[in-house]
Amino acid sequence: MPFIPQSSLVSLQRDLTDVYGFQYWWPADSPQEVMEGAILAQNTSWKNVEKAIARLKGKKASDILSCQDLGEKIRSAGFYRQKERFLKGVLNYYVSKIENLSLPIDTRWELLELDGVGRETADSIALYAFHQHTIPVDSYTIRLLNRYFGTSYSGRDYEEIRGKLIGIFNQEQLMELHGLIDEHCKMFCKKVPKCESCPIRKKCRMNI
């Protein structure tokens, strides 16, 4: 596995910022809504998630928990039977541990205990809802790193990649970086990449 120097990652972050500007990227009005979105967005296009989010908009967590047709409300986000269960677990955690009390110290570990919350979901919530020093390593991140730097990371290298990134960037930069990467991958570094028009192709190892 080729070693990615810290300076290269910093440089990539700069280049992406030059192209896309600042991204207040997670579109949510509250920590609760970040949590809802993090569950609903699992392996699902954000477009489909938005409709589900809209139906939960403004509701208190306790009201969503007692809602009788929650599955129907989030149906558009897909996997809705699982996600109804997962969402209830997360909101229940929110109500019991966060809403009434002060912010817990290590949300990431507590979230990982919940059914339906894996590393990426936990890190998304910890970063965007509670501004902790972490970053989700999603498939976009792995894809971009592999193409741009010629590495061959896979999901099993999650902790290594996360560790590298949080060792380099501060919390605000991590929020920014994840948004930039996902924005870029949605537009250019797709599964079938659009290298012809890619704004950062010059330094990319693919360089098609």
Added chain:
DNA sequence: CACCAGGCCCTAT
């Protein structure tokens, strides 16, 4: 029509 999207869980090697 096939394939994909801001994963996770469970199971069989």
Added chain:
DNA sequence: ATAGGGCATGGT
């Protein structure tokens, strides 16, 4: 430890 299948909708 790791790969593979299931989960489900809506857009291209």
